[in-house]
Amino acid sequence: MNARVLYCVFVCLLFTRPNDGSRILGVFPLAAPSHYFLGQALLKGLAEAGHDVTMISPFPNKEPPKNGTWRDIVLEDMMKEMQKIFSSERSLFHMMTSVLTTTLFLNKMCNMATEKTLSDPKVQELIKSGETFDVVIVSQFGIEAMKGLANHFNAHQILFSNTAANSWFNHLVGNPSLPSFHPELLLALPRRMNFLQRLENALTKFMTVLNLHLYVYPKQNEMIQKYIPNPVDLNDALYNVSLVLINSHVSIFNPQPSVPCMVDIGGFHISPPKKLPDDLQKYLDNAKEGVIYFSMGSNLKSSQLPEEKREALLKAFGKRKEQVLWKWEEDVLPGKPANVKLGKWLPQQDILAHPNVKVFITHGGLLSTTETVYHGVPVVAIPILGDQKMNAKGAEDNGYGIVLPFDELSEEKLTSFLDEIIENPKYRENVKERSRIMKDRQVSPIQTAVYWVEYVIRHNGAKHLRVAYLDLAWYEYYLLDVFAFIFAVIFGAILVMKKACTFLCRSKINKRKVKTN
CATH class of the missing domain: 3.40.50.2000 (Glycogen Phosphorylase B;)
Structure with missing residues (x-):
């Protein structure tokens, strides 16, 4: 009987793939407890699955996972710096009066968080340590320079979005988000927008795109060049995305299109109710x-x-x-x-x-x-x-x-x-x-998140999920070159027809003059 048990154990060990415990770096530097709660829940789930996890954040993990390996790199001065920004502004209950004021505040906050994170002695020590990671998970929230870390650590990059798909990152993976049906993040617009709402939405998206490309990306690129050795250009880092984990679900948000590398995991941070005090x-x-x-x-x-x-x-x-x-x-x-x-x-x-x-x-x-x-x-x-x-x-x-x-x-x-x-x-x-x-799900959202992170690692970045949009120039994506060609052909045809008609008309007039004479 004992021999049979030993044989069964041997067979199980032989055919069961061991969890090698991939090395994962999570970058969640914003001094907002809600951001930390989500990042910590995601990374803790990965650690519980047996992975070696390092988390950069302003908060220490008070309840480390029982499985895997956990390391905190705590940004100790981040809360003070955040409080300085808040104290320099009016009350939060009054200052977020428009999309513009909110955008300007977020620019200021995210630039501070990026600079303080990359210049932190402990983060610099990690950057210069020679360590490598299998995956770098970056909070998708205006801290774009952090995306240079994936290249530095020779890792696959995964983005984590605190909210549903939006204009801040849709273009990074080629996800369609036309303002005709996709309300902008900072607006309270209905699912079916009327003309004025679509106009407001389109103008807001235009402002968002301008802010990203004319201010956010250049400013963040400066910090990559300043703080990361052998830096990659931000434009290359931005589109080097293997997966986007999105804190969203159809029970809360209206259904939206998504490309294959986008995965909804909304509700993953919720745990079974515990006994109250x-x-x-x-x-x-x-x-x-x-x-x-x-x-x-x-x-x-x-x-x-x-x-x-x-x-x-x-x-x-x-x-x-x-x-x-x-x-x-x-x-x-x-x-x-x-x-x-x-x-x-x-x-x-x-x-x-x-x-x-x-x-x-x-x-x-x-x-x-x-x-x-x-x-x-x-x-x-x-x-x-x-x-x-x-x-x-x-x-x-x-x-x-x-x-x-x-x-x-x-x-x-x-x-x-x-x-x-x-x-x-x-x-x-x-x-x-x-x-x-x-x-009503096949598996829990945290299991979904763990599966897809491991999927990216198993398939060496899962490049087969990448859509063709990312290989196109922006004018090619919107078919501007095609429309320009079509309009040029139509215009050319009209011009030729006009000239032909003019020529024929002149010929007839000349013939009449000859006959008259």
Whole structure:
């Protein structure tokens, strides 16, 4: 019997391909907790699959994976630098008033993050170490110079997008994104746009393209040349993309075209609900009329709300029969009603999983949107910046949310919207359906991500996924040379016909003159 067992073990070992543990570098340098949460969840999943993972970020991993190998390269000064930028601006609740101001702010922030990352002594030590990696995964968020690291480390490059496919990277892999049907990231436009909306969308895309090619890429290329030995030109690094992992899913975003190297993994960061702390568990369990959960996310602090907006929230909450759980970053909230419970940090996923949570008042960040859809909780969205307006508009269009613009936030409107979303069952029914769509997958999204990263490694960069667009000049892609030729032929034909007609007419006139004479 023992011999048979040993024989079976030997056969299994003989025919099972061992996991060699590929070397993976993840570059997520932005000092935004939401960006880190996503990057850490992705890289941790790869480490748990047995890979050797190095992560560059402003935050240390407090819960290293049990399998594989993990190394943190912590950008210790990044948070200070980010706070300097924020302190030099007006409140985040006011400064993101337009696409232009948001773009200028993001340019400033991303340039700072790129420079501070590449000049960091620990990063420079890694760059000069002579190490190589199989894959470099770069956060796709305006830090384009980081794409020079794949070439430096002789690795395949994978991009990770925090949100759905958009104009910031579609062109890098040849994905179609015409402004006639593909709303821009910073706009809150519907799925079916009217003429004026398509005009706004087209102008915004044009501005985005100009900003990338005339400012972002040249500035980022300077940093590649400055900080990376034997630097590649940014234009070569930009299009050297084997795979794009996208934090998106049809349960949240409208269906979009995608080329073969683009893979949706939206919801990959969500983990099974854990037991809540005792005080929160009791609070939620005893809320017989239900709970309203309010959080403005990890970057926006509700303690920095303008006084008139805070007062509107307090008055609206104080009238509710439901309990209110509020993420508040200070020790005291003046005028706090008795039915409001505060928390500087709250386990959001576990709270949303509780059956007594009736509605989530959110800023509309994609992590929050994904989590509320997964757990089936309708939302009142108060979007402020970035992609929040787009996410909030999507929730409203898909029937599981109501958008309350920040400048329209008042006691009366918030009360009305809360009454509507809690008392009208359609919102919860719609979000439950969206939840079923999100969960209906062959394998989990993190397993999908791990599979495709390993696929790129197995197939030496998976060049067979590359579309022909990347071998074309921009005027060839848009057929401008073909149209120019067609118009030239038509114009030439018209010109020849015109001249022929003129010649014939003159010939007839001359003949008449001869006869007359």
